[in-house]
Amino acid sequence: MNNxxxxxxxxxxxxxxxxxxxxxxxxxxxxxxxxFDSLSLIKRGSLYILPAVLLLLVYFQRRKIGVVRIxxxxxxxxxxxxxxxRLTGLNILVQLIxxxxxxxxxxxxxxxxxxxxxxxxxxxxxxIMSVTRDDKSKRAIIIxxxxxxxxxxxLCETLRYPLYFGxxxxxxxxxxxxxxxxxxxxxxxxADYEHFPLYQIFGASGVLTTGLDIKVIYFLxxxxxxxxxxxxxxxxxxxxxxxxQLSLFAMLLFGLSSEVLFxxxxxxxxxxxxxxxxxxxYLLITRRGNPxxxxxxxxxxxxxxxxxxxxxxxxxxxxTVLYIAERVFxxxxxxxxxxxxxxxxxxxxxxxxxxxxxxxxxxxxVVTSFSELSAxxxxxxxxxxxxASLIGGIEQAIIAFLAIVGIMSLANRAGEKDxxxxxxxxxxxxxxxxxxxxxxxxxxxxxxxTARLPLMVAPFIFLAVAEGxxxxxxxxxxxxxxxxxxxxxxxxxTTSLILVLFGLSSVLGLANSTDRDFSSVxxxxxxxxxxxxxxxxxxxxxxxxxxxxxxxYSDWQSQRYLSGLLDLNSTSVYSNVQNGVNEQQQVxxxxxxxxxxxxxxxxxxxxxNAGRAVGIIVPTDELFNNGFVHYxxxxxxxxxxxxxxx
Numbered sequence: 224m225n226n227x228x229x230x231x232x233x234x235x236x237x238x239x240x241x242x243x244x245x246x247x248x249x250x251x252x253x254x255x256x257x258x259f260d261s262l263s264l265i266k267r268g269s270l271y272i273l274p275a276v277l278l279l280l281v282y283f284q285r286r287k288i289g290v291v292r293i294x295x296x297x298x299x300x301x302x303x304x305x306x307x308x309r310l311t312g313l314n315i316l317v318q319l320i321x322x323x324x325x326x327x328x329x330x331x332x333x334x335x336x337x338x339x340x341x342x343x344x345x346x347x348x349x350x351i352m353s354v355t356r357d358d359k360s361k362r363a364i365i366i367x368x369x370x371x372x373x374x375x376x377x378l379c380e381t382l383r384y385p386l387y388f389g390x391x392x393x394x395x396x397x398x399x400x401x402x403x404x405x406x407x408x409x410x411x412x413x414a415d416y417e418h419f420p421l422y423q424i425f426g427a428s429g430v431l432t433t434g435l436d437i438k439v440i441y442f443l444x445x446x447x448x449x450x451x452x453x454x455x456x457x458x459x460x461x462x463x464x465x466x467x468q469l470s471l472f473a474m475l476l477f478g479l480s481s482e483v484l485f486x487x488x489x490x491x492x493x494x495x496x497x498x499x500x501x502x503x504x505y506l507l508i509t510r511r512g513n514p515x516x517x518x519x520x521x522x523x524x525x526x527x528x529x530x531x532x533x534x535x536x537x538x539x540x541x542x543t544v545l546y547i548a549e550r551v552f553x554x555x556x557x558x559x560x561x562x563x564x565x566x567x568x569x570x571x572x573x574x575x576x577x578x579x580x581x582x583x584x585x586x587x588x589v590v591t592s593f594s595e596l597s598a599x600x601x602x603x604x605x606x607x608x609x610x611a612s613l614i615g616g617i618e619q620a621i622i623a624f625l626a627i628v629g630i631m632s633l634a635n636r637a638g639e640k641d642x643x644x645x646x647x648x649x650x651x652x653x654x655x656x657x658x659x660x661x662x663x664x665x666x667x668x669x670x671x672x673t674a675r676l677p678l679m680v681a682p683f684i685f686l687a688v689a690e691g692x693x694x695x696x697x698x699x700x701x702x703x704x705x706x707x708x709x710x711x712x713x714x715x716x717t718t719s720l721i722l723v724l725f726g727l728s729s730v731l732g733l734a735n736s737t738d739r740d741f742s743s744v745x746x747x748x749x750x751x752x753x754x755x756x757x758x759x760x761x762x763x764x765x766x767x768x769x770x771x772x773x774x775x776y777s778d779w780q781s782q783r784y785l786s787g788l789l790d791l792n793s794t795s796v797y798s799n800v801q802n803g804v805n806e807q808q809q810v811x812x813x814x815x816x817x818x819x820x821x822x823x824x825x826x827x828x829x830x831x832n833a834g835r836a837v838g839i840i841v842p843t844d845e846l847f848n849n850g851f852v853h854y855x856x857x858x859x860x861x862x863x864x865x866x867x868x869x
Contacts, residue, residue, distance in 0.1 A: 274624035445490025548647035629691030655680030760863035
């Protein structure tokens, strides 16, 4: 009796045609891009061709992907306790040496650093492949190693520079936290966060408690807070699948993904809001019959409301999709209840009525955004700002192929005991894959603020990716469908190669490695941090010029520092930079070194008929030829010049 719930057969039967659907979608996408005359975006997506071909081979050969995945096959490599302990010691040593390498080479992370990171990843893979269901202490060690590895990558990028700014949001959040410390309470200086100050209060408490510099405590506190998502993903996948090895691989893939690393480096409000949302999802799945967890899920819901309204709304949407998936595909699973979603909606509506001025302003922005659908920036600007990346494409291709294989395998497992938890999540993962992968749907992020959604669906994506990885490895590791590895070398080598490629693609992606010059391979991307001489120049402007009689023109990243931390009247709108404002003294800050090294600087501008500015990239030649530097030079150092026109 299935109570109207799709059976294992019907679910698998629907998903067995998935490769054909994906290839058809890819063909339609290519035709749309050709219609938009955007050949460079087609080139950018060319790395999806190989996964599509592999999926078609699977489809036409009619291989039963899920049958090959033997859950009981949990030990692919045999390690005794002594050897496991030695590998743990080696992992610690390798990570310590990688940190020392960064300290010894302060200008940029040396190649040696990445070599040691790869070694740490391979060691962790070998340990995971040796763990059995009863090895609780070994699983705990692997979880700690994965957390340490992710923190290593994050903090060696953020704490080693004079100021890492990432998306530039950290600059403003540091300023907001400083205001809470100085005033002793929240104020309208927090701008949009005046009514949602939990994050800023948390940061201020960290500074006051430790006495550390705000820059240090910002990245340390919020990276440590964010890293709890790594064990949370392990616990979530473990609950859903009862498969310890799958849970460990999903955790490792999640912790090494570029989306997670970049979120952890920035430590912004949306990242911490994601932590709260992930706690909510985990507690909803595990709270049955536990009153403490029921109380906690309410507390986390209130905390999410007071942290970030946009993430809260999108979180409610995700919970609603999960609720619908449960109702449609398996009525047995009653984790994402309507009552809790209603609770979140009601407390948010109630609080928004209290903060009516903010909500009305936000609604006005949303209405304006919808009215700008016809005034979206052209695709060429998106292409430039996202810089087609071979390395980033490798990560995306690996995720695309393994996730689809994993979804097909999970569909077979959904009919097993306790598999009812998987059924709705399989379909949700398919939906999430469209949001996670680098597709033309991301073009709509300008309107719908969907840039944070890939992070929010990442735990489910990497559950499927890990299942796909183990499906391939288990197939290679079995002979004649025996529950016994044919060879430990082949699965270890296959897994290591895939994960090393994935890890390198993630760690060396444009957003996570702007200290290295990969422009010849990846294309130019401006640094995500300021060097000391640039900060000296910014401070010179603040100290030398009175606040009321000038406007400072600069690139977008510099402008965020000038206005955020120095509270200067500044602009990075390129049309203003070109034309100036005649009634005010004009000060121009030009990061010469960055412009020359990268061949570009980032500015803002307004598309025709649009009410909001969008990012643009201006080549160095244009900057130097449009009169930007034909004024009196009042300051110069090794990286930055300051000009004035009266």
